[in-house]
Amino acid sequence: MHIAIIGAGISGLMTALELVEQGCSVTIFDQQQAAKAASWAGGGILSPMYPWRYDSAVNALAKHAKPLYQAWNEKLAPQTGIDFQIHETGMLILDEDDFEVGLNYAKQHHEPMQQAEYLQQEQLEQVNPHIHSKYQHGIYFPQIANVRNPRVLQSITTYLKQHPKVQFHEHCPIQKLNIQNNKISSITDDFDQKHFADEYVLATGAWSKHWAEQLNLEIPVAPIQGQMLLFKTPENWLPTMCMNKVMYLIPRNDGHIVCGSSMRNVGFNITPNEAVKHNILDACFDMVPELANFPIVHEWAGLRPSSPNGIPYIGKMPELNNLWANFGHFRNGLCMGAASARLLRQLMLNQTTIEDAKPYSPQHLTQMDFAY
Numbered sequence: 001m002h003i004a005i006i007g008a009g010i011s012g013l014m015t016a017l018e019l020v021e022q023g024c025s026v027t028i029f030d031q032q033q034a035a036k037a038a039s040w041a042g043g044g045i046l047s048p049m050y051p052w053r054y055d056s057a058v059n060a061l062a063k064h065a066k067p068l069y070q071a072w073n074e075k076l077a078p079q080t081g082i083d084f085q086i087h088e089t090g091m092l093i094l095d096e097d098d099f100e101v102g103l104n105y106a107k108q109h110h111e112p113m114q115q116a117e118y119l120q121q122e123q124l125e126q127v128n129p130h131i132h133s134k135y136q137h138g139i140y141f142p143q144i145a146n147v148r149n150p151r152v153l154q155s156i157t158t159y160l161k162q163h164p165k166v167q168f169h170e171h172c173p174i175q176k177l178n179i180q181n182n183k184i185s186s187i188t189d190d191f192d193q194k195h196f197a198d199e200y201v202l203a204t205g206a207w208s209k210h211w212a213e214q215l216n217l218e219i220p221v222a223p224i225q226g227q228m229l230l231f232k233t234p235e236n237w238l239p240t241m242c243m244n245k246v247m248y249l250i251p252r253n254d255g256h257i258v259c260g261s262s263m264r265n266v267g268f269n270i271t272p273n274e275a276v277k278h279n280i281l282d283a284c285f286d287m288v289p290e291l292a293n294f295p296i297v298h299e300w301a302g303l304r305p306s307s308p309n310g311i312p313y314i315g316k317m318p319e320l321n322n323l324w325a326n327f328g329h330f331r332n333g334l335c336m337g338a339a340s341a342r343l344l345r346q347l348m349l350n351q352t353t354i355e356d357a358k359p360y361s362p363q364h365l366t367q368m369d370f371a372y
C-alpha cells in the first residue's frame with residue numbers, strides 16, 4: 001500500500017514511521033522544511049500540563065507518551081545517532097487551587113502522572129532549591145518527563161529519509177485534493193504537479209481548515225500562537241520542571257531551560273512579541289528568581305492546532321474511502337503524538353487499536369452550512 005501524508009510535523013512523521021514499519025510505502029509532503037512548525041516550537045512535556053483540566057480522551061493518548069517515545073528512541077538512536085533525550089525531571093505545580101483536585105485526580109488515575117506527592121516547604125526546597133522561598137508548598141509528579149522535541153523530529157526525519165520505502169517532498173505545498181467516485185484520486189501541489197497514492201493522510205496541524213471548502217466540511221481547527229524563551233544555565237542546574245498559572249520552565253539535561261508560554265489568536269503570525277516576552281519572564285522569575293542571572297539564547301513562537309476541547313481528529317474522514325485525519329492536537333500534540341500515530345496506523349490497517357477510537361472520529365465533523 002502506498003500512502004501520501006500531507007504535513008511533516010510530529011503527527012505526520014510518526015504516522016509515516018508507524019506505516020513504514022508495517023511494510024507500507026510512504027510519500028511525505030510539507031509546504032516548508034520538514035519538522036519546523038509547531039512540533040519544533042513546542043516544549044515537549046510528556047503529559048498534559050494539568051491532566052485534570054483535560055478531557056479523558058486527551059489523557060487516554062497522552063498516557064502512552066513516555067513508553068512509546070522510549071521504545072522509538074531505542075530503535076532509532078543506534079541508526080540515526082540522535083538521542084531524543086527523554087529527561088525524567090518530574091513536574092512541580094505551584095498553583096494552590098490545583099493541589100486538592102490534582103492529588104485526587106492522581107489517586108483515581110494512575111496515568112499519565114504515575115505518582116503524586118504533596119510537598120511542604122522543606123521538602124519543596126529539597127526537590128528544587130531554586131524555587132522562590134515565598135512558595136510554602138507544592139504538588140510534585142516525579143515521573144513526568146520531557147522530551148527534546150527538535151531531536152525527536154530530527155531523528156525520525158533522518159531515519160525516514162534513508163528508508164527505501166519513503167520519499168520526501170519539502171517546500172511542496174499541497175493545494176488540492178482531487179476527488180472521484182468517493183475517493184481521493186490524486187493531490188495537486190502549488191506547482192500544478194499531481195501526486196498519486198492509494199490512501200491519503202491529512203496531518204496539517206494549524207493549517208487544517210484549508211481543506212474545509214474542498215471537502216464541504218466544517219473543520220474547527222485554528223492557529224493559536226505560543227511564544228517561548230530559551231535560557232542557558234550550567235548542566236543540570238534546575239532539577240525539575242516547574243509550573244504556575246499555566247507558565248512553565250522545562251530543563252533539558254545540558255542546562256538549556258525552555259520557558260513559556262502564551263496563548264494568542266493572531267492568525268498565522270509567528271513573530272515573537274516584546275510584551276508577551278515580558279509576561280513570560282515575570283512568571284518564570286517569580287518561580288525561579290535566580291534564572292535572571294543567565295542569558296536568553298533564543299526566542300520563538302509557534303502555532304498550536306486548536307480544536308474543540310483539545311481533542312484531535314484521528315481516523316477516516318467522512319464520505320471518502322481513502323482520506324484519513326491526524327490533526328487538531330492543540331496544546332498536547334507532542335505527548336499525544338506517538339499514540340495518535342499508532343491509533344491511526346491501526347485504523348488504516350484494520351488492526352486492534354491501542355485505545356477506543358470513537359472520541360477522535362472525524363465522522364463527527366459536520367457538513368458546511370451554505371447561506372443562500
Ligand SMILES: Cc1cc2nc3c(=O)[nH]c(=O)nc-3n(C[C@H](O)[C@H](O)[C@H](O)COP(=O)(O)OP(=O)(O)OC[C@H]3O[C@@H](n4cnc5c(N)ncnc54)[C@H](O)[C@@H]3O)c2cc1C
Pocket residue numbers: 006007008009010011012029030031032033034035036037038039040041042043044045046047172173174175203204205206207208210225226227228260261301302303304305326327328329330331332333334335336
Ligand atoms: C509554544 C508551544 C509549546 C508547546 N508545548 C507542548 C508540550 O510541552 N507538550 C505537548 O504535548 N505539546 C506542546 N505543544 C503543542 C504541540 O507542539 C502541537 O500540538 C503539535 O506539534 C502539533 O503537531 P502537528 O504535526 O499536528 O502540527 P505541526 O508540527 O504544525 O505540523 C504540521 C505540518 O503540516 C505542514 N502543512 C500544513 N498545510 C500543508 C499543506 N497544504 N501542504 C503541505 N504541508 C502542509 C506544515 O508546514 C507543518 O510542517 C506546544 C506548542 C507550542 C506552539
